[in-house]
Each structure stands twice: as C-alpha cells, then as structure tokens.
Amino acid sequence: MKVLIVSEGRSEHLSATSKSLFADEQIAGALRRLVSRINPRSEGWEITEDKLSCQHVRAHHGKGKGYEKRCIRWMLEAEKRGYDAIVLLMDRDRDESRIAEVDAAQASPLASIRRAFGVAVESFDAWMLADQVAMSKVFKSTVQRQPESESMVNPKEAFRQLFQTTQFAGSVSEHYAEICAVADLAMLKERCPRGFAPFAERVQRR
Numbered sequence: 001m002k003v004l005i006v007s008e009g010r011s012e013h014l015s016a017t018s019k020s021l022f023a024d025e026q027i028a029g030a031l032r033r034l035v036s037r038i039n040p041r042s043e044g045w046e047i048t049e050d051k052l053s054c055q056h057v058r059a060h061h062g063k064g065k066g067y068e069k070r071c072i073r074w075m076l077e078a079e080k081r082g083y084d085a086i087v088l089l090m091d092r093d094r095d096e097s098r099i100a101e102v103d104a105a106q107a108s109p110l111a112s113i114r115r116a117f118g119v120a121v122e123s124f125d126a127w128m129l130a131d132q133v134a135m136s137k138v139f140k141s142t143v144q145r146q147p148e149s150e151s152m153v154n155p156k157e158a159f160r161q162l163f164q165t166t167q168f169a170g171s172v173s174e175h176y177a178e179i180c181a182v183a184d185l186a187m188l189k190e191r192c193p194r195g196f197a198p199f200a201e202r203v204q205r206r
Contacts (some may be wrong), residue, residue, distance in 0.1 A: 002083045003046065004074075004083045005087045005088075006051070007089045007090070008051065008053070008089075008091060008124075011173055012176075029177055030128075030180040031089060052070070052074075075108070075110070076110075086113055089120060092119050092121045092122050098119050102118070102119050103117075105117055114206050116203040117199075118195065118202065125156040127149070127188055129146045129152070130187060131184050135179060138175055146158065149191065150195060
C-alpha cells in the first residue's frame, strides 16, 4: 500500500543524510516511526513524506473552514499522486478551531482515500515530553517525569531546555526520531488524550 505522510516541520521529518545516534544506518523521521509502530501492518507500506506547507498544494475551493479545506486538498492531492492512504498531522498551536476542522476533514465524503488526520496539542513536541523513560534512554541521563505536556504553553521550548542537558551529538529532530522508536505508546495515549490518542486510533484503523 502506498501511503503519504504529511506534517509541518523538521521535528517530524529527517533529511536523507540523517543518521541514527546509535547505529550506522539511516533512520526514519519521528512521525514515520510513530506511524509504523502504531500500525504493525505498515511493514509492507511504501511511504513517502511531504510538508504541509508544500507550495504546489493549495487550499481546496468549496465549503468548509481553512484547515478543513487544507486537509481535503491534501486528500485530493494524494489521490492524484496514486496513494492508497494519507496520514496528516498538524500542531494546534493554541488555535482552538483546528481540532474541529481537522475532524470535519476526517469525516469528509469529498474524497474516498483512506485517511488518518490528527492535531498535536499544543505541538508535536508535547508527545516527546510525555515519556520520561524514553527520553532518559535517548539522552543517556535521567529525565524526571514532566508536567502534563498538553497543558504546556510552549512544549517546544520545554524540550529544548531538556535537550541542552544531553552531551550526545545529533539534532533535535534526530533525538525525536530516537524517542519515537522506544516511547511507550500506551503512556503517550494516557498523557496526551486530546492529541495523540485520537490520532493513534485513526492510524491503527487504516
């Protein structure tokens, strides 16, 4: 099955030259790793990644609000490119309307493609902060349990401060990919019930 994964930025993706911090082989980006672990059937998927901001994909014309139209346009684009399914994730970034609009696109009859849409509260970075055990493994140092990450105003900054404590080489996005490889998915669902839990349920169904 051909699957298109669409997300916002560098935190979710890795460049083609990125390497594992603990192995010589190239590794998948954080979101791709999460999707692969959430849905065990993904082993046979042919996955391609793209950015939500791609200039060639403009908002869908028609009824609906901004983010709903954007998601619908991506569904139509995925169908045009010959994909069987699309996974799309964006940050909420304190915009209360995004979850409802993305949910509307998830249920839209305007495209037949399989889809799993999600909104991270407040951002993808919050999911990394939900599992201190995974962070400790990647950082090679003890990380204490963090405050409820979906309630943080700026989880990206909270992670950056923790990231500064590690002495290991690698970018933030590489650390995210490693965390996603070992994170406890049940803990992420429990600690991120508004963002990760519904997203994971949709990915699992595809």
